[in-house]
Amino acid sequence: MTAPGADATLLISAELSKRIGACVMVDHARIALRRGTVHALVGENGAGKSTLVKIISGVMRADTGTLTLDGKALEVASWDRKAARAAGIGIVQQHGASAETLSVVENAMLGVEPLRGPLLDLASDADRLRSLGARIGLPIDPWAESGRLPLGAAQRAEIVAALHHGAKLLILDEPTAVLAPIEVDGLLQTLRTLAAAGMTIVLVTHKLDEVRAVADDVTVLRAGQTVATFTATADDARLDVAAIARAMVGVDLPRPPRVDAPAADARPVLSLTGVTVGGALHALDLTVRAGEIVGVAGVDGNGQREIALAIAGLTKLRAGEVRIAGQDVTRSSPAERLALGLAHIPEDRHHGGLWLDATIADNLALGRRDLTGRFRIDRARVRAHADAQIAELDIRPADPHAIVRALSGGNQQKVVIGRELSRQRLAVVVAAQPTRGVDLGAILRIHDRLRAAATSGAGVLVISADLDELLTLCHRIVVVLRGKIAGERGGSALQEAGARNALGALMTGVEAA
Amino acid sequence: MTGVDRTAPPSGGAAGPGHTPVVDAPPGASLGSRLAHRFRATGARRELQAALIALLASIAIGSLLMLIAGKAPGHIWWAMITRTASDPYSLGQVLYKATALVLTGLSVSIALDAGLFNIGAEGQLTAGVLGCAMVGAALPPATPAVIAIPICVLAAAAAGALVGGLIGVLRVTRGAHEVITSIMLNAIVSGFALYLGNRVIFRGGTTRGGAIADGAQLPQLGFGGSSANAAILIAILAAAAVWWLRAQTTWGQAWRAVGESPAAARTTGTSVGRVQIVVMIGSGALAGLAACNFVMGHKHAFEEGLGRGTGILGISAALLGRMHPIGIVVAALVIGFLQAGGLAVADLVPKELTEMLLGVVVLAVAAAGPYVRRAEARA
Numbered sequence: 001m002t003a004p005g006a007d008a009t010l011l012i013s014a015e016l017s018k019r020i021g022a023c024v025m026v027d028h029a030r031i032a033l034r035r036g037t038v039h040a041l042v043g044e045n046g047a048g049k050s051t052l053v054k055i056i057s058g059v060m061r062a063d064t065g066t067l068t069l070d071g072k073a074l075e076v077a078s079w080d081r082k083a084a085r086a087a088g089i090g091i092v093q094q095h096g097a098s099a100e101t102l103s104v105v106e107n108a109m110l111g112v113e114p115l116r117g118p119l120l121d122l123a124s125d126a127d128r129l130r131s132l133g134a135r136i137g138l139p140i141d142p143w144a145e146s147g148r149l150p151l152g153a154a155q156r157a158e159i160v161a162a163l164h165h166g167a168k169l170l171i172l173d174e175p176t177a178v179l180a181p182i183e184v185d186g187l188l189q190t191l192r193t194l195a196a197a198g199m200t201i202v203l204v205t206h207k208l209d210e211v212r213a214v215a216d217d218v219t220v221l222r223a224g225q226t227v228a229t230f231t232a233t234a235d236d237a238r239l240d241v242a243a244i245a246r247a248m249v250g251v252d253l254p255r256p257p258r259v260d261a262p263a264a265d266a267r268p269v270l271s272l273t274g275v276t277v278g279g280a281l282h283a284l285d286l287t288v289r290a291g292e293i294v295g296v297a298g299v300d301g302n303g304q305r306e307i308a309l310a311i312a313g314l315t316k317l318r319a320g321e322v323r324i325a326g327q328d329v330t331r332s333s334p335a336e337r338l339a340l341g342l343a344h345i346p347e348d349r350h351h352g353g354l355w356l357d358a359t360i361a362d363n364l365a366l367g368r369r370d371l372t373g374r375f376r377i378d379r380a381r382v383r384a385h386a387d388a389q390i391a392e393l394d395i396r397p398a399d400p401h402a403i404v405r406a407l408s409g410g411n412q413q414k415v416v417i418g419r420e421l422s423r424q425r426l427a428v429v430v431a432a433q434p435t436r437g438v439d440l441g442a443i444l445r446i447h448d449r450l451r452a453a454a455t456s457g458a459g460v461l462v463i464s465a466d467l468d469e470l471l472t473l474c475h476r477i478v479v480v481l482r483g484k485i486a487g488e489r490g491g492s493a494l495q496e497a498g499a500r501n502a503l504g505a506l507m508t509g510v511e512a513a
Numbered sequence: 514m515t516g517v518d519r520t521a522p523p524s525g526g527a528a529g530p531g532h533t534p535v536v537d538a539p540p541g542a543s544l545g546s547r548l549a550h551r552f553r554a555t556g557a558r559r560e561l562q563a564a565l566i567a568l569l570a571s572i573a574i575g576s577l578l579m580l581i582a583g584k585a586p587g588h589i590w591w592a593m594i595t596r597t598a599s600d601p602y603s604l605g606q607v608l609y610k611a612t613a614l615v616l617t618g619l620s621v622s623i624a625l626d627a628g629l630f631n632i633g634a635e636g637q638l639t640a641g642v643l644g645c646a647m648v649g650a651a652l653p654p655a656t657p658a659v660i661a662i663p664i665c666v667l668a669a670a671a672a673g674a675l676v677g678g679l680i681g682v683l684r685v686t687r688g689a690h691e692v693i694t695s696i697m698l699n700a701i702v703s704g705f706a707l708y709l710g711n712r713v714i715f716r717g718g719t720t721r722g723g724a725i726a727d728g729a730q731l732p733q734l735g736f737g738g739s740s741a742n743a744a745i746l747i748a749i750l751a752a753a754a755v756w757w758l759r760a761q762t763t764w765g766q767a768w769r770a771v772g773e774s775p776a777a778a779r780t781t782g783t784s785v786g787r788v789q790i791v792v793m794i795g796s797g798a799l800a801g802l803a804a805c806n807f808v809m810g811h812k813h814a815f816e817e818g819l820g821r822g823t824g825i826l827g828i829s830a831a832l833l834g835r836m837h838p839i840g841i842v843v844a845a846l847v848i849g850f851l852q853a854g855g856l857a858v859a860d861l862v863p864k865e866l867t868e869m870l871l872g873v874v875v876l877a878v879a880a881a882g883p884y885v886r887r888a889e890a891r892a
Contacts, residue, residue, distance in 0.1 A: 314779065338781070352776040352779070366770065
């Protein structure tokens with residue numbers, strides 16, 4: 001550990017440990033933050049990134065460890081949010097922390113409400129929030145109701161509020177997960193500007209292109225421990241992203257094999273014709289052929305969710321037709337569609353994907369009458385299926401009886417994938433956000449399984465907010481904008497350098513297709 | 514508590530280093546150690562802990578109530594146990610009360626498994642009493658038992674199922690909350706029973722209807738002339754059937770998945786509404802079956818207020834039994850003991866005190882839930 005006052009450039013140095021239940025979240029994790037830098041904290045899911053920043057910002061308390069701020073050692077046992085706030089540490093958490101029915105300014109001033117006599121006086125703070133936001137390139141409306149804001153705007157409001165309270169250290173926990181590419185660029189730009197003005201910023205992420213774009217320093221966590229640190233030096237400003245990736249997963253990343261696109265006359269296995277879902281989809285047409293992987297890109301909330309629900313039979317169509325494996329299923333129940341060879345990976349594994357309080361084995365067989373039998377459950381068969389999927393997807397813990405709620409996000413997602421992609425006679429796979437909030441190792445396995453499904457002749461529809469994911473996986477990408485297909489790119493055009501920008505432009509409606 | 518209150522675990526997960534996965538017992542382990550392992554792995558131990566803590570807390574609070582009433586708790590508890598245990602009649606009454614409580618407890622528990630809080634077991638039981646007694650009385654007096662008993666049992670179950678099913682249909686098709694509809698149906702059914710009683714059933718100036726056919730009467734179990742009767746077999750069979758359905762069949766799995774994770778059930782192809790209606794029919798049928806204990810096993814006729822309170826106490830039995838069929842059997846015996854034992858010491862403490870004790874038990878069970886969740890978080 002650095003002795004107090006030894007290095008005046010250090011804002012914070014810490015070495016912290018925290019257990020939750022039997023699980024060690026961070027284990028002597030070290031981090032040192034230099035003033036005026038953007039510090040990227042990277043690692044796979046469950047590596048302890050969120051826990052570490054929650055401890056530093058006083059949201060969560062460490063079990064043991066040391067925490068030094070401005071050269072002064074702090075008492076970790078009594079370090080709480082109030083103390084951290086007073087010390088100028090602001091945090092924007094992964095899932096937001098706003099009271100949804102209050103306005104942006106009310107949320108910002110929660111607990112420190114300015115009074116004039118006995119009355120609340122928010123007007124001057126609202127004005128200052130507005131002008132502060134405009135100055136740093138994060139425009140906000142202080143009187144908007146927080147719960148009604150899009151995720152990106154809500155996040156901007158939280159950042160501006162933290163700065164308004166005089167934060168000198170701003171911690172952002174996976175801020176870009178909810179943003180469109182163009183918004184991400186804007187945010188990263190702002191972070192650089194703030195750092196240049198002397199602010200210290202911690203960016204928690206697992207996207208390495210963001211790290212390369214903005215970070216001065218990088219701390220890599222793996223399994224709760226600091227495994228590597230990197231610093232961008234003046235003469236070699238580019239960080240070695242490959243080395244960071246290796247440190248994150250502990251192995252070199254294999255290059256995924258590409259799956260050949262099917263012949264142009266391959267039969268369509270999924271077709272949507274004129275599908276209209278109240279307020280969300282407007283006469284949408286979409287076809288996926290056998291062996292094809294089609295991506296659906298778009299800014300969150302442009303109808304992607306409803307496309308998946310319409311195919312799975314979980315929402316009412318106002319008009320249009322859905323065909324699976326050649327059969328009209330417009331009026332069929334979800335069960336009938338699954339029986340035709342549909343696999344549906346819902347966008348939210350906690351809401352629709354998993355029975356959280358049941359075991360891995362039961363989740364892997366949920367609704368799968370082909371495994372459980374029609375009435376009396378065939379335990380041996382369910383168990384054998386679980387063992388096979390656990391081995392194939394490297395689900396941890398490798399215990400079929402483990403309760404799914406206790407698993408990390410990546411392992412939970414593998415359970416959903418294992419159940420859906422092991423269906424017999426797979427014809428159509430609808431994968432909504434298949435790797436959201438999932439670590440690199442799991443992403444590779446999930447992508448492998450989706451490619452394998454296509455190779456075996458299924459049509460795969462991947463809906464993802466992550467354009468890079470679609471670019472690595474898909475033969476063809478369609479972009480949805482306000483419930484319609486705004487355009488598509490396929491074939492060799494996807495491999496060109498400009499593909500990303502062209503799709504990004506379509507997503508934001510800048511360019512008509 | 515299934516389907517009522519669930520606290521999200523801390524974010525993150527348990528797959529980090531240092532996490533000790535629940536591993537299978539070694540293959541060569543004895544049956545005993547395998548059962549013990551399963552007991553630990555399934556959380557049955559914590560359920561048992563919760564029930565025991567609740568029971569101990571109830572005894573402590575009950576003792577306090579006795580002190581306030583100016584009695585010596587030790588003396589009264591001892592008298593309650595020894596008088597009940599040494600008196601065959603009291604023991605028989607414990608079984609008589611427990612028989613009905615097992616059935617209403619199971620009724621509440623399977624609905625709760627499917628995420629529905631059926632507090633209408635009371636009304637479903639009343640419907641069962643009405644159906645069972647009217648069908649029984651309508652049978653020719655000479656109907657043999659092999660015909661009369663199944664018919665009356667089915668009538669009790671069907672009448673309860675009708676009311677339970679109505680709650681399910683209203684919930685699924687109209688979105689009417691089952692707590693509201695079941696409270697209202699309790700009032701409607703008891704009013705309807707009284708109306709029907711006054712109009713057609715009650716015999717001249719009494720609140721008692723005509724006797725059921727002799728063949729429909731269930732044999733008594735003796736126990737010093739107590740009301741304990743062969744309906745206890747129905748309760749045992751029902752508990753075994755519910756246990757088997759829950760643990761071993763796709764039905765039981767579907768109804769628990771619907772209760773704990775309706776969205777996951779729906780995406781994997783289960784019709785949530787259909788499951789909820791079927792479970793409510795089953796729940797109503799179980800509550801209705803409790804009528805066999807009262808009508809066929811004891812009173813042999815429709816009586817105003819027969820079995821009253823058993824449906825509500827069934828909620829206590831389900832909660833104290835932690836929603837598990839075996840737990841519910843034990844809980845029904847405990848509650849039956851408090852009821853019968855309360856009468857046995859009626860000369861020492863006011864009857865109201867033992868009634869309060871039943872309420873204390875339920876409060877204690879509800880309050881023990883958070884303790885168990887904390888213990889799970891620590892483990």
